[in-house]
Amino acid sequence: MIRGCSHVENPSKEPIIFYKMMVKRGYPNPNTFTMAFVLKACAVVSAFGEGRQVHTRILLSGFGSSPFVETALVNFYAKCEEIRDARKVFDEIPERNLVAWSTMISGYAKIGMVNEALDSFREMQMAGIVPDEVTMVSVISACAVTGALHVGRWVHAFIEKQMISADLELSTALVNMYAKCGCIERAKEVFDAMPVKDTKAWSSMIVGLAIHGLAEDALKAFGRMEEAKVKPNHVTFIGVLSACAHSGLVPEGRRYWSGMLKCGIEPSMEHYGCMVDLLCRAGIVEEAYTLVETMPITPNPIIWRTLLVGCKKNRNVDTGEIVAERLLELEPLNAENYILLSNFYASVSQWEKMSLVRKKMKERGTKAVPGCSSIEVDGFVHEFVMGDWSHPEAKEIREILKDITDRVRDAGHEPSVSAVLHNVLDEEKVSALCEHSERLAIAFGLLKTKAPVVIRVVKNLRVCGDCHEVTKIISKVYEREIIVRDRVRFHKFINGTCSCRDYW
Secondary structure, rough: OOHOOOOOOOOHHHHHHHHHHHHHHHOOOOOOHHHHHHHHHHHOOOOOOOHHHHHHHHHHHHOOOOOOHHHHHHHHHHOOOOHHHHHHHHHHHHOOHHHHHHHHHHHHHHHHOOOHHHHHHHHHHOOOOOOOOHHHHHHHHHHHOOOOOOHHHHHHHHHHHHOOOHHHHHHHHHHHHHHHHOOHHHHHHHHHOOOOOOHHHHHHHHHHHHHHHHHHHHHHHHHHHHHHOOOOOHHHHHHHHHHHHHOHHHHHHHHHHHHHHOOOOOOHHHHHHHHHHHHHHHHOHHHHHHHOOOOOOOOOOHHHHHHHHHHHHOOOOOHHHHHHHHHHHHHOHHHHHHHHHHHHHHHHOOHHHHHHHHHHHHOOOOOOOOEEOOOOOOOOEEHHHHHOOOOOOOHHHHHHHHHHHHHHHHHHOOOOOOHHOOOOOHHHHHHHHHHHHHHHHHHHHHHHHOOOOOOOEEEOOOOHHHHHHHHHHHHHOOOOEEEOOOOOEEEEEEEHHHHHHOOO
8 A cells, every 4th residue: 555655646645644554553563665665655755754754763673774775765865855864875785786876876966966976877887787767867967957968978879889778758868968068959869869759858859949049940849749749838838938038039929828828838937937038138128017017926036037137128217126126025135136236227327326235235245146167078077166266277277367368358358347246446347257157167178178179168147248248259269169058048159159149
């Protein structure tokens, strides 16, 4: 009964309730299979407290040395995102099997500890454990998160060499990985070769095309999906609507919004966010504001920030101040909100209000989330944080940055210092811009690779306007193709131009 209840379509705590009844009625100590099934049930519904109690009973019952139970414990802690506990149990397993390794790798990938996931995969190979489809999906997902294309390609080749069956889930993971690593053409090839494509596969392809700014291709793919009689889901429409937003296709966006409603899909926060983004980018800020005010669900800070950026672009002071007030009510300690508001006032030359915003930010002690960019070189992911010079090759990176600064200045670029929210001289602001994380990563890429190798960077924040302009110049003067994935979309820089056509 405990095992059976764990396999129902909508998981609940029913298996845990059965286990409690069993213990309360005084039955003899359950066996290792019972414990493993209960732990699985706890993992499925993230019942951390109950799972910890089961772990205690396992130790008291002497079942802690059972490989079946140990693997179930690793899975439980990993699914509950208690990765340290998962690793502790994992390290105590004398003979780790495929399931234990796969679970550990998946756990790391799930919470974004990508380097650890890839390191564990390497350890697994050294231990002589042959991975299966489940392991490969976890590793490929880790590559997608960090943009580790080199490792992702190697894993794909490994799958083909080992003749591991590329089932629907694994093929979809490959599509997603190539798209998120900036190789959208390779993603298309994998997708087109799939004999069967379900909703998840189509959605991954559409979202991939959308984040690369290939709106027309994304909408064509959606049309082919409809022709194939595959039912779209909420993710599909996030891809379609974001494609419209990134290319300013307002009529199309409205049409797909109506189509989504006809499909019976209730708009989520992400869908509303896409529509607000679409309208704001197109300069239809008042309609976007009306949409937000009439939403049946409470708008989140992301939507209010999108509106504030729209008001800044359109110099809409009255609406902008209302939006800023709502935003600060929701997140009074988020530094990003103050930076946006400060830039908003600067854009309309309201310097006194801008100073007040900076003063309030300082009084509240809010600090901005540091920009972090990663770049993969020779199969290893290197991370850079703004102003952090702890990298072993920091001296060489500084020299490359100086060369970049000189070449960019000679090309006629004037640094945009208005976005730097510090009460310092302009010279210091220029220095701060030069130390943005994506510039450190690009400098490292120039240092360690040669043309025609593409420099691929992944950033946790949106690329600032100055870095966007500078990267365009770098791509021209150094004759290098540079692909930057920020938290919004991909930017492909070639010979002084960007794939976004400056519409971002």
